[in-house]
Amino acid sequence: MIIGVPKEIKNNENRVGMTPAGVAELIKHGHTVVVQHTAGENSGFADEQYTAVGASILPTIEDVYARAEMIVKVKEPIEPEYPLIRKGQLVFTYFHFASDEELTKAMIKSGGVCLAYETVQLPNRALPLLIPMSEVAGRMATLNGAYYLQKTKGGKGKLIGGVPGVKPAKVLVLGGGIVGEAAARTAAGMGADVIITDISLPRLRQLDLETPANIHPLYSSEHNIRRELHDVDIIIGSVLIPGAKTPYLITRDMLKEMEPGTVLVDVAIDQGGCFETSHPTTHSEPTYMVDGILHYAVANIPGAVPNTSTMALTNATLRYAIALADKGWRKACKDDPALALGLNVVEGKVTYKAVAEAWNLPYEPIEL
Numbered sequence: 001m002i003i004g005v006p007k008e009i010k011n012n013e014n015r016v017g018m019t020p021a022g023v024a025e026l027i028k029h030g031h032t033v034v035v036q037h038t039a040g041e042n043s044g045f046a047d048e049q050y051t052a053v054g055a056s057i058l059p060t061i062e063d064v065y066a067r068a069e070m071i072v073k074v075k076e077p078i079e080p081e082y083p084l085i086r087k088g089q090l091v092f093t094y095f096h097f098a099s100d101e102e103l104t105k106a107m108i109k110s111g112g113v114c115l116a117y118e119t120v121q122l123p124n125r126a127l128p129l130l131i132p133m134s135e136v137a138g139r140m141a142t143l144n145g146a147y148y149l150q151k152t153k154g155g156k157g158k159l160i161g162g163v164p165g166v167k168p169a170k171v172l173v174l175g176g177g178i179v180g181e182a183a184a185r186t187a188a189g190m191g192a193d194v195i196i197t198d199i200s201l202p203r204l205r206q207l208d209l210e211t212p213a214n215i216h217p218l219y220s221s222e223h224n225i226r227r228e229l230h231d232v233d234i235i236i237g238s239v240l241i242p243g244a245k246t247p248y249l250i251t252r253d254m255l256k257e258m259e260p261g262t263v264l265v266d267v268a269i270d271q272g273g274c275f276e277t278s279h280p281t282t283h284s285e286p287t288y289m290v291d292g293i294l295h296y297a298v299a300n301i302p303g304a305v306p307n308t309s310t311m312a313l314t315n316a317t318l319r320y321a322i323a324l325a326d327k328g329w330r331k332a333c334k335d336d337p338a339l340a341l342g343l344n345v346v347e348g349k350v351t352y353k354a355v356a357e358a359w360n361l362p363y364e365p366i367e368l
Contacts, residue, residue, distance in 0.1 A: 006036045013075050017071075033055040070092060090113045098271060117130065129313075136312060142171070143186065149261075155233075171234045174220065184211065188215050198219075234263045237264070246268040
């Protein structure tokens with residue numbers, strides 16, 4: 001199979017879909033890999049590193065899409081890429097369709113096969129291709145929250161860990177999954193007083209047993225969340241319903257219960273956001289104010305640390321990419337039900353129920 005690795009063109013997206021080490025493995029399996037010129041440069045991987053393992057370098061993104069049978073990338077295609085995707089072409093990336101109607105309809109129109117990293121799901125409900133970026137995003141969410149808590153950045157002017165004789169900041173983490181735990185552990189390690197919420201009692205028990213003493217698990221309900229708002233300093237939203245739009249846990253009216261300069265970090269923005277007042281931002285313009293509350297809602301947080309992120313992502317996606325290349329997407333998905341759950345749009349049909357429901361589109365189970 002011919003696999004294409006294009007350069008990401010989303011604002012400040014510095015990651016690349018495959019490291020040279022990953023490309024080398026695909027070539028060892030007998031496949032051809034074409035990489036766009038400078039695709040890996042911002043992640044610390046030069047063209048020469050790709051050619052050294054046998055890849056070919058193509059000058060433009062159009063050349064890569066035209067040549068490849070499977071595209072491996074990081075972020076969802078954006079408008080200039082829509083016409084480059086052709087009928088039957090496999091695109092393996094993060095899509096987050098439930099938060100983007102335009103993208104969904106463009107991919108339906110393309111006739112391509114859209115296999116989304118974020119909905120590949122193991123029998124134990126784990127999301128193996130979301131986990132590595134969730135770990136990065138969770139850590140970065142806390143670091144960014146602490147940064148914007150500075151008065152000069154619009155925050156309250158608090159040091160997240162405090163100092164002897166001065167209380168640390170209070171951090172509220174909504175969602176006890178991979179992102180939430182990573183965010184909570186990072187905040188706790190910086191000395192903050194941390195509350196982490198979830199609706200799963202077994203998960204809350206696990207967090208209580210396994211996390212530091214300055215992390216306090218709390219059952220997630222509107223009543224419990226509201227009780228914490230009057231003195232919270234940073235709120236990190238990390239709620240996820242695989243493939244579906246995220247529910248709002250912080251509504252517009254809740255902002256008035258917070259002190260001015262409170263920092264909201266919405267890691268769930270890829271799936272629509274869990275704060276009612278969130279809208280996607282970029283690394284070049286990451287924040288905005290609503291009613292005196294600072295919002296950070298960058299849709300590709302791990303793009304700020306592309307070297308780490310790209311290596312972590314390739315570690316997770318490579319075995320699936322090899323299976324798709326070795327067997328073709330039909331047989332690979334038939335052999336691996338977890339991978340089959342990644343199929344969201346297939347040759348003009350929506351094959352993931354939550355995406356169909358998000359935009360009131362016909363749903364066709366992949367089995368058909």
